[in-house]
Amino acid sequence: xxxxxxxxxxxEAEQGAIAEAIGVWAPRGNEARVMAGxxxxxxxxxxxxxxxPVTSGILRGxxxxxxxxxxxxxxxxxxxxxxxxxxxxxxxxxxxxxxxxYAAAVFSQxxxxxxxxxxxxxxxxxxxxxxxLGFLSLRRGGIYFAILTLAFAQxxxxxxxxxxxxxxxxENGFTGVQTGELLGMVPLEGELPLVLxxxxxxxxxxxxxxxTLLCVALGYRILxxxxxxxxxxxxxxxxxxxxxxxxxxxxxxxxxxLSGFFAGVAGSLFVIHGSYVPxxxxxxxxxxxxxxxxxxxxxGSLFGPIVGAGVYLYVENIVSGGHPVDFIAPxxxxxxxxVFVVTIWVFPRGIWGFFRDVRDRITGGEE
Amino acid sequence: MSFHIEAITVLLNGLQQGAIYILLAVGLSIILGTxxxxxxxxxxxxxxxTYAGLLFALEINLTSGLLQEWGYGTLGLDxxxxxxxxxxxxxxxxxxxxxxxxxxxxxxxxPDTDQILVTFGLAIVVQEVFRIFFGSSSLPFSQPAWAxxxxxxxxxxxxxxxxxxxxxxxITAVLVAIVYLLVEYTDFGLVVRAGTRDPEMVELLGxxxxxxxxxxxxxxxxxxxVAGVVGGPxxxxxxxxxxxxLVPAFLTVxxxxxxxxxxxxxxxVIFGLTYAILVATFSSWAQVGLYAIAAVILLVRPxxxxxxxxxxx
Numbered sequence: 001x002x003x004x005x006x007x008x009x010x011x012e013a014e015q016g017a018i019a020e021a022i023g024v025w026a027p028r029g030n031e032a033r034v035m036a037g038x039x040x041x042x043x044x045x046x047x048x049x050x051x052x053p054v055t056s057g058i059l060r061g062x063x064x065x066x067x068x069x070x071x072x073x074x075x076x077x078x079x080x081x082x083x084x085x086x087x088x089x090x091x092x093x094x095x096x097x098x099x100x101x102y103a104a105a106v107f108s109q110x111x112x113x114x115x116x117x118x119x120x121x122x123x124x125x126x127x128x129x130x131x132x133l134g135f136l137s138l139r140r141g142g143i144y145f146a147i148l149t150l151a152f153a154q155x156x157x158x159x160x161x162x163x164x165x166x167x168x169x170x171e172n173g174f175t176g177v178q179t180g181e182l183l184g185m186v187p188l189e190g191e192l193p194l195v196l197x198x199x200x201x202x203x204x205x206x207x208x209x210x211x212t213l214l215c216v217a218l219g220y221r222i223l224x225x226x227x228x229x230x231x232x233x234x235x236x237x238x239x240x241x242x243x244x245x246x247x248x249x250x251x252x253x254x255x256x257x258l259s260g261f262f263a264g265v266a267g268s269l270f271v272i273h274g275s276y277v278p279x280x281x282x283x284x285x286x287x288x289x290x291x292x293x294x295x296x297x298x299x300g301s302l303f304g305p306i307v308g309a310g311v312y313l314y315v316e317n318i319v320s321g322g323h324p325v326d327f328i329a330p331x332x333x334x335x336x337x338x339v340f341v342v343t344i345w346v347f348p349r350g351i352w353g354f355f356r357d358v359r360d361r362i363t364g365g366e367e
Numbered sequence: 368m369s370f371h372i373e374a375i376t377v378l379l380n381g382l383q384q385g386a387i388y389i390l391l392a393v394g395l396s397i398i399l400g401t402x403x404x405x406x407x408x409x410x411x412x413x414x415x416x417t418y419a420g421l422l423f424a425l426e427i428n429l430t431s432g433l434l435q436e437w438g439y440g441t442l443g444l445d446x447x448x449x450x451x452x453x454x455x456x457x458x459x460x461x462x463x464x465x466x467x468x469x470x471x472x473x474x475x476x477x478p479d480t481d482q483i484l485v486t487f488g489l490a491i492v493v494q495e496v497f498r499i500f501f502g503s504s505s506l507p508f509s510q511p512a513w514a515x516x517x518x519x520x521x522x523x524x525x526x527x528x529x530x531x532x533x534x535x536x537x538i539t540a541v542l543v544a545i546v547y548l549l550v551e552y553t554d555f556g557l558v559v560r561a562g563t564r565d566p567e568m569v570e571l572l573g574x575x576x577x578x579x580x581x582x583x584x585x586x587x588x589x590x591x592x593v594a595g596v597v598g599g600p601x602x603x604x605x606x607x608x609x610x611x612x613l614v615p616a617f618l619t620v621x622x623x624x625x626x627x628x629x630x631x632x633x634x635x636v637i638f639g640l641t642y643a644i645l646v647a648t649f650s651s652w653a654q655v656g657l658y659a660i661a662a663v664i665l666l667v668r669p670x671x672x673x674x675x676x677x678x679x680x
Binding site for chain 1: 399405473478480481483484485488489491492494495499610614618621652654655658659662665666669
């Protein structure tokens with residue numbers, strides 16, 4: 001009897017803790033709606049893209065490309081966190097993408113081929129690397145930042161091209177990837193059972209889609225938290241942010257690390273998807289590609305970069321093959337470059353921003 | 368080969384390599400210092416210079432690309448290297464003026480991330496245009512016959528370096544000296560330097576800055592063009608060379624100090640020598656060493672070796 005009040009207090013405290021935990025994780029504002037929408041899109045995308053009778057015929061999509069689009073989408077989403085929200089243009093994100101890819105690949109060969117652990121290893125490596133490189137390159141802003149990140153990434157590229165060739169395979173890339181089965185029992189290449197098979201395709205896609213959903217959730221959460229507001233404040237006016245007492249340097253570093261985290265997740269998934277790490281994944285043109293995707297899709301939005309990744313990869317893989325017109329094939333890269341230039345010039349908010357503007361014009365909403 | 372000959376060879380190779388970086392970096396640096404414009408298309412100007420040089424200088428045999436298909440497989444434009452050296456800078460100067468007018472001007476008041484992005488995009492477009500016309504494969508761009516083999520003068524006769532490399536060093540030295548004199552000792556230079564410090568005040572004094580500025584961009588572009596002509600025969604020529612040269616060129620600017628011609632020169636010399644020495648000793652670390660040196664310098668002295676605080680954007 002005597003301990004009853006205490007135990008009530010205890011359960012109350014416990015309940016409080018649980019409520020708090022739920023409070024932390026429970027969706028806020030539009031989050032539930034956005035997540036549900038994303039989940040639906042992710043669920044029907046491969047079917048519409050690769051298997052649905054009419055659309056897949058027009059699009060000529062295929063399963064593997066659907067997976068690849070999500071992977072690059074995660075990369076671009078993380079990149080936009082830095083460029084679109086904090087206003088820092090990094091030309092060295094290949095370091096995190098390629099670094100994570102090598103880390104995950106080596107991990108699979110030496111330690112464990114579990115896809116989840118591979119993603120954890122690759123991402124962990126990318127985060128540490130981002131911390132270190134961010135610490136060094138954030139000493140200067142603007143163009144210095146762009147050039148320093150570029151330089152550090154190039155340094156990593158040349159490191160793996162020859163001095164570290166005994167680990168990375170040098171020019172040939174890393175070929176000894178040993179991806180195991182998901183949770184020790186599900187082969188990633190296998191088709192999903194029942195209705196999920198035709199809808200989603202492989203376990204690999206489902207795995208990538210779940211991680212994409214988590215990444216979108218994380219990105220949304222970060223950007224709609226007070227923490228993410230600080231990122232925007234820094235982009236809008238660095239001095240003012242400094243004057244209200246924010247440690248701008250630290251927030252920038254955190255933004256850089258978070259962005260490296262997403263790049264790491266994507267880079268690790270890229271290895272699981274392709275079972276191979278090309279040396280070019282560290283070259284600065286890879287950083288350039290993610291820049292193009294992000295800007296094309298639209299900086300400063302969560303889904304723009306993913307759309308940008310989709311458009312870029314679609315053009316790279318399908319339009320370059322002569323679809324829908326043969327004439328385009330040799331010019332696809334040029335056309336992409338021109339579209340990129342026009343985008344920066346005329347639609348600084350990219351495809352996503354363009355459609356948002358159109359929507360707002362029609363509905364007369366927002367601004 | 369005795370040690371001192373080997374040492375001189377490395378030294379000269381380093382200077383020659385550095386000379387290319389210097390030509391690019393001086394142009395980049397004055398553009399960055401005066402117009403506050405970040406030109407990621409500088410490598411593309413180098414690319415234009417190289418191909419224009421190739422067209423002017425040689426009877427070239429195009430092995431792939433549209434020109435081949437259209438029956439221009441062999442162009443008989445054996446104009447020689449000297450006209451190429453004189454004409455290409457003019458061509459690229461004009462390209463530079465056009466770029467200033469149509470690209471730099473509209474992007475002047477936009478954030479430098481936008482400037483980087485649009486010039487990066489332009490660089491891709493230029494590269495792809497060249498790929499379409501000339502194909503992806505490397506084209507032969509030989510050194511001129513009169514500049515092959517070691518020069519037959521005392522001191523240099525025993526050193527296994529072709530005369531062309533000496534010309535590269537010489538041309539660079541002359542051009543950099545001209546630009547330096549132009550900026551430091553002429554009225555034009557005075558206006559440009561004053562504009563770097565305080566553009567509003569210069570405009571208030573009744574001097575229009577737009578003309579000197581457009582000229583600065585043209586000069587920077589022309590230097591990149593020369594770099595393309597003199598550097599062309601030393602490396603394989605393909606549409607990605609602009610991409611490959613851009614990063615070291617920018618690093619040269621940044622380690623030397625933005626806006627400083629002497630800084631760009633010093634940066635280029637340091638870069639060239641480091642590279643040549645590492646190639647001769649630990650060749651697999653050569654590229655890594657280049658970036659490591661740059662990183663260390665920037666961390667110790669963020670404004671660059673001869674740079675001043677507050678000149679750069």
